[in-house]
Amino acid sequence: MNQLLHQILSGLATGGIYASVALALVMIYQATHLVNFAQGELAMFATYLAWALMQAGVPYWGAFAITVVSAFVLGVAIERIIVRPVENSPILALVIVFIALLVIFNSLAGWIFTYTIKPFPSPFPAHPLFGNSYLSSHELGSMTITLVVLLLLFVFFRFTPLGLAMRAAAQNPVSSRLVGIRVGWMLALGWGLAAAIGSIAGMMVAPTVFLEPNMMGGILLYAFAGALLGGIDSPGGAVLGGFIVGVLENVVGVYVGSELKLTFALVLIVGVLVVKPSGLFGKVHVVRV
Amino acid sequence: MSGAAKDGSAPLLDVRGLAAQYGPTQVLHGIDFSVAEGGITAILGANGAGKTTLLRAVCNMIRTSGEVRLAGERIDGQATEAIVRRGVAHVPDGRGTFMNLSVEENLRLGAHTRRDRAEIGADCERMYVHFPRLKERRRQQAGTLSGGEQQMLAVSRALMLRPRLLLLDEPSFGLAPLIVQQLFEILRVINKGEKIGMLLVEQNAAMALALADHAYLLETGRVVMSGAAEAIRSDESIRRSYLGY
Numbered sequence: 455m456n457q458l459l460h461q462i463l464s465g466l467a468t469g470g471i472y473a474s475v476a477l478a479l480v481m482i483y484q485a486t487h488l489v490n491f492a493q494g495e496l497a498m499f500a501t502y503l504a505w506a507l508m509q510a511g512v513p514y515w516g517a518f519a520i521t522v523v524s525a526f527v528l529g530v531a532i533e534r535i536i537v538r539p540v541e542n543s544p545i546l547a548l549v550i551v552f553i554a555l556l557v558i559f560n561s562l563a564g565w566i567f568t569y570t571i572k573p574f575p576s577p578f579p580a581h582p583l584f585g586n587s588y589l590s591s592h593e594l595g596s597m598t599i600t601l602v603v604l605l606l607l608f609v610f611f612r613f614t615p616l617g618l619a620m621r622a623a624a625q626n627p628v629s630s631r632l633v634g635i636r637v638g639w640m641l642a643l644g645w646g647l648a649a650a651i652g653s654i655a656g657m658m659v660a661p662t663v664f665l666e667p668n669m670m671g672g673i674l675l676y677a678f679a680g681a682l683l684g685g686i687d688s689p690g691g692a693v694l695g696g697f698i699v700g701v702l703e704n705v706v707g708v709y710v711g712s713e714l715k716l717t718f719a720l721v722l723i724v725g726v727l728v729v730k731p732s733g734l735f736g737k738v739h740v741v742r743v
Numbered sequence: 744m745s746g747a748a749k750d751g752s753a754p755l756l757d758v759r760g761l762a763a764q765y766g767p768t769q770v771l772h773g774i775d776f777s778v779a780e781g782g783i784t785a786i787l788g789a790n791g792a793g794k795t796t797l798l799r800a801v802c803n804m805i806r807t808s809g810e811v812r813l814a815g816e817r818i819d820g821q822a823t824e825a826i827v828r829r830g831v832a833h834v835p836d837g838r839g840t841f842m843n844l845s846v847e848e849n850l851r852l853g854a855h856t857r858r859d860r861a862e863i864g865a866d867c868e869r870m871y872v873h874f875p876r877l878k879e880r881r882r883q884q885a886g887t888l889s890g891g892e893q894q895m896l897a898v899s900r901a902l903m904l905r906p907r908l909l910l911l912d913e914p915s916f917g918l919a920p921l922i923v924q925q926l927f928e929i930l931r932v933i934n935k936g937e938k939i940g941m942l943l944v945e946q947n948a949a950m951a952l953a954l955a956d957h958a959y960l961l962e963t964g965r966v967v968m969s970g971a972a973e974a975i976r977s978d979e980s981i982r983r984s985y986l987g988y
Contacts, residue, residue: 615851615855618844618848618851618852619852619855621843621844622841622844622848622852625841625842625843626839626841628804628835628839629839629840629841631822631823631824631827632802632804632823632827632832632833632835633827633855633856633900633904634824634827634855634856634904635824635852635855637824
C-alpha cells in the first residue's frame with residue numbers, strides 16, 4: 455500500500471512534465487490541426503542551452519530564465535520562418551516539415567554537444583523536503599513548478615484580452631481578422647509559448663532522465679498519449695491526461711514490468727484512437743461533406 | 744447619382760472600378776458605389792449576383808483590383824486587420840460566430856483593437872440593452888445560440904468596434920419576419936444616434952430600401968441601376984421587374 459502511494463505520487467510528478475508537453479502539443483494542434491513532432495526536440499535543445507549557460511558559470515535560475523525566453527523566441531522564429539511559408543500546403547508537407555525539424559534539432563544537439571549523456575542539476579535540495587518519505591525534493595519541486603506554469607497559462611488564456619485573442623485566432627482565423635486580430639502574430643505567439651512550456655518541462659525532467667539528444671523521445675510519446683486521452687483539442691483535458699498517464703506509467707512499471715512502460719503508452723494511444731478518438735474531453739468532430 | 748455627401752466632402756466609402764475573381768471566374772466587373780458619411784447604402788441583388796463578394800472585396804478578404812477609399816484615403820491592398828483597425832466592422836456571411844467562446848467573449852473580441860477597457864464593459868451593457876436575449880445567454884457558448892441570436896451577436900460584435908462603417912451581409916438571412924423588423928429598427932436607431940455609416944447587402948429588398956438612403960442593384964457582378972432608395976421604392980416597374988415584390 456505504501457509502495458502504491460509512493461508510485462502514485464511520483465507518477466504525479468512525472469505526470470506534470472507530460473501534462474506540460476501535452477499542453478504544448480494541444481496549443482499547436484488547435485492552430486494547425488497537426489501534432490508538432492518536433493515539440494520534444496525543441497525542449498531538449500533548450501535544455502542543452504541551459505546546460506551550456508550553467509557550464510559558462512550562469513547560476514541555475516538565471517540560466518532557467520534565459521532558456522525560457524530563448525525557447526520562446528526560437529518558437530516564434532520557427533513559426534514565422536519555417537511553418538508560415540508552408541501553412542497552406544497539403545497536410546503531408548507540414549507533417550514532413552515537423553519531422554524534419556525533429557531530425558534537425560536532434561542532430562544539431564548531437565553535433566554541438568555530442569551524444570554523451572550529461573548530468574543536469576536540479577535546483578532543489580538533495581534531501582527530501584518536510585521530512586516526507588514519499589517524494590524527493592526534485593519531484594515535489596518540479597511538480598510545483600509545472601503546476602504554477604499550468605495555472606499561469608490558464609489565467610492568461612482565460613482572463614486576459616491577449617489570451618482571448620489567441621484562442622480566437624486558433625479557432626476561427628477568418629472571423630478573427632474581421633475583428634482586427636493579427637492572426638499571424640497570434641499563431642507565432644502560440645508557438646513561442648509552446649516552446650517555452652516545453653523548455654521548462656525539459657529542464658525539470660533532465661535531472662531524472664539525464665541530458666542527451668534523445669531524452670525527450672519517450673516523454674513526447676507519453677505526452678502524446680496524455681493529450682489524446684484527454685482530447686487533443688482540449689487544453690484542460692490534455693493536462694489531466696498527462697497526469698493520468700504519468701501515474702499509470704509508474705504503476706504499470708512497478709506492477710507489470712518496466713520494460714512495458716513505453717508499450718503501455720502506445721497501447722493507450724491506439725486504444726483511445728479505436729475506442730474514443732475524441733478523448734475524454736475533446737469535441738466529436740463532424741465534418742460536413 | 745451616388746451616395747456622396749452633398750456638401751462636397753469625401754464620402755465615407757468611395758469605391759471605383761472594383762473587380763474581383765475566384766480563380767478564373769470573374770465575379771465583380773468594375774463596380775462603382777459609395778456610402779455617404781452617416782448614410783446607409785443598400786446593395787440589392789439575387790443569389791450569385793456578387794453581393795457577398797463585394798463586401799469581402801471592400802475589406803480585402805479576397806484579391807481585388809480597383810480603388811477603395813475610406814473618408815478619402817486609399818484602403819485597397821491593405822490587410823483586412825488593418826482595414827478593421829481604421830473602423831470598418833463586418834457582419835459576415837455565415838455570421839462568423841466564435842462557436843467555442845462565450846457570448847460575452849464574442850463581444851469582447853469585437854473590441855479587440857480598442858484600448859479603453861472601462862468603455863468596453865459599458866458597450867457590452869449597451870449591446871445587452873439592444874438585444875436582451877444576449878444578456879440572458881452571456882455566459883453560454885455562442886455555438887449553442889439559435890441562428891437569430893447568432894445574427895444579433897454578429898451585429899453586436901461588429902458594433903463593439905465602434906466602427907465608422909458597418910458592412911452587413913444579409914442580416915435578415917434565416918430570421919423570422921418579426922425579428923427582422925426588430926433588427927432593422929435597431930440598425931436605424933444606431934445609424935441615427937451614432938452616425939455610423941452602413942453598407943447593407945440584402946435579398947430582402949423591401950426591408951433594405953426602407954432603411955437605406957441609396958441603393959444599387961447588382962446583376963451578375965455589374966451595377967444595373969442605382970439611385971435614391973425612395974425613388975427606387977416608389978418606381979413600380981423597377982420593383983416588379985428587378986425586385987419581385
